[in-house]
Amino acid sequence: MxxxxxxxxxxxxxxxxxxxxxxxxxxxxxxxxxxxxxxxNSVLEVWLTTGDGHKKLSHESSVHASQGTNGGQLVMVNRNMHYQTVDGFGAAISNSAAYVIYHSPQRHEIMQNLFGSSGIGISYIRLTMGGSDLQAVPPYTYDDLLSGETTDFNLNHFSIDKDREFIIPILKEAISINPKLKIIASPWTAPAWMKTSHTLFGGAFRGEDRFYQALSQYFLKFIQAYAAEGIPIDSITIQNEPMLSRDSYPTMTMSWENQRDLVKTYLGPLFKSHNIKSKIIIFDHNWSGSDYPDHILADSTASSFIAGVAWHCYEGRHDTPLYFHDKHPNVGMYFTECSGGGWDTNSAGTLVFNMRNLFIGQTRAFAKTVLLWNLALDEHSGPKVGVHGCQDCRGVVTVNSIGGYQKNIEYYSIGHMSKFVQPGAIRLESPYFGWDDLHTVAFKNPDESVVIVIVNANSGHTKSFTVEIDGKHFHYSNLPNQSVVTFILK
Structure with missing residues (x-):
């Protein structure tokens, strides 16, 4: 039977x-x-970082499609509503950052963690053109004079040789790990002989015809010299923080009128005549100074050469680029600098700030890049220019002078975007719930996968919610307070 x-x-x-x-x-x-x-069989892949530090970019169990919303908030992602295209996420390779990585016994491991697919896959970096306040060697530019010389309008002394010691090797290794890596380059100062101070520290750009011509040629030669090394420069900013002058480290002021005239009459036409594809980005300073780029863009000839406006986080409202984009919808928004440091010892609060204000907040405000300041520093927040400049900035990683390194909260903040959001991704529509609530952003990658990043900005309560996309529902329970999760739908 x-x-x-x-x-x-x-x-x-x-x-x-x-x-x-x-x-x-x-x-x-x-x-x-x-x-x-x-x-x-639709599932969301899940990666989690908790504010208490117990989980750091941890690969969690996937979430399967479920019936209904199961309560909680509804995070509706509209695959058909498109916004800006993303260029990438990362941080800056300053002289100090390159130095500490290059000289670390764990150099190649650090580079894989930063740029490799097994790490966080950084896709965009900012390069300091010459000296800044974070220097392992004395500050320099690419056209410094010999003793007794006063000018060099033909740029006979132009050379990137000082970058060859450790900056260019680190850049080449980064590109070998991630061939899609893009670079935006920014000077902290023009050569001293182009300035009113006649030094690299402080002073203003000398806005006269021959200095405009010389500075334009300076940018051209830099781009060409780096191209000869196999390092393409995607974009340049005219001047880092052009409203700031300090007599203790490399800085230079440049009025908006000077920046407008440089781009309009000299740099823009020069790039065009030499078929230079590197994008020209203006401003590169705080959210609070939006009048500066607004004045420049009011000139139609100047604006025809300008690809975007770069922003920093140190003053002003984080949503300034959103309103600026509404006024200038054809101009790209680039977020290029914000630093963590000894002043923000609450890692959970730092994680929320990084995600809510920067990586989610800036991309929701049409940013094509979100970049932090130093990619790496040592345990003393350096090397730096004496006792000047930022004294307690924190790198994305801390590389100890006696060996070893630590991944800081900035590493995981970047990673929640750069590891999953591919260059060329398009931002999709997703909801906003409130300042101390869930903050969301979503992207469609070139391979059609969708990435959704959500931070629970509330300091006291977990959050449960349902992600709805393509008519499917994915319920996620109890995202801890001050924590971030990235979902991937393939």
Whole structure:
């Protein structure tokens, strides 16, 4: 006698396969959804960082499509509503950053963690053109004079040789790990002989015809010299923080009129005549100074050469680029600098700030890049220019002078974007819930996968929610307070 289980199980499976169309005719809406979900293998991949530090970019169990919203907030992602294209996420390779990585016994491991697919896959970096306040060697530019010389309008002394010691090797290694890596380059100062101070520290750009010509040639030669090294420069900013002058480290002021005239009459036409594809980005200073780029863009000739405006985080409202974009919808927004440091010892609060104000906040404000300040510094927040400049800035990683390194909260903040959001991704529509609530952003990658990043900015409560996309629902329970999660739908 044949036992019942050995006969009944295949019998009922076959009957369902044959008659499922009949069942559907009489099914209720709830049953219909259940039957559809029974054959739906859609899942969200999950990566989590918690504010308490217990989980750091941790690969969690996937979330499967479920029936209904199961309560909580509804995060609706509209795949058909497109915003800006993303260029990438990362930080700056200052002289100090390159130095500490290059001289670390764990150099190659650090580079893989920063730029490799097994790490956080940084896709965009900012390069200091010459000296800044974070220097392992004395500050320099690419056209410094010999003793007794006063000018060099033909740029006879132009050279990137000082970058060859450790900056260019680090850049080449980064590109070998991630060939899609893009670079934006920014000078902290022009050569001293182009300035009113006649030094690299402080002073203003000398806005006269021959200095405009010389500075334009300076940018051209820099781009060409780096191209000869196999390092393409995607973009340049005219001047880092052009409203700041300090007599203790490399800085230079440049009025908006000077920046406008440089781009309009000299640099823009020069790039065009030499078929230079590197984008020209203006401003590169705080959210609070939006009048500066607004004045420049009011000139139609100047604006025809300008690809975007760069922003820093140190003053002003983080949503300034959103309103600026509304006024200048054809101008790209680039977020290029914000630093963590000894002043922000609450890592959970730093994580929320980084995600809410920067990586989510700036991309929701149309930013094509979100970049932090130093990619790496040592345990003393250096090397730096004496006791000047930032004294307690923190790198994305801390590389100890006696060996070893630590991944800081900035590493995981960048990673929640750069590891998953591919260059060329398009931002999609997703909801805003409130300042101390969930903050969301979503992207469609070139390979059609969708990335959704959500931070729970509330300091006291977990959050449960349902992600809805393409008519499917994915319920996620109890995202801890001050924590961030990245979902990937493939």
């Amino acid at each position: 044949i036992s019942k289980p050995s006969v009944a199980k295949p019998f009922y499976i076959k009957m369902f396969a044959v008659y499922r169309h009949v069942i559907l005719l009489f099914a209720t809406p709830t049953l219909l959804e259940a039957l559809v979900l029974a054959g739906d």
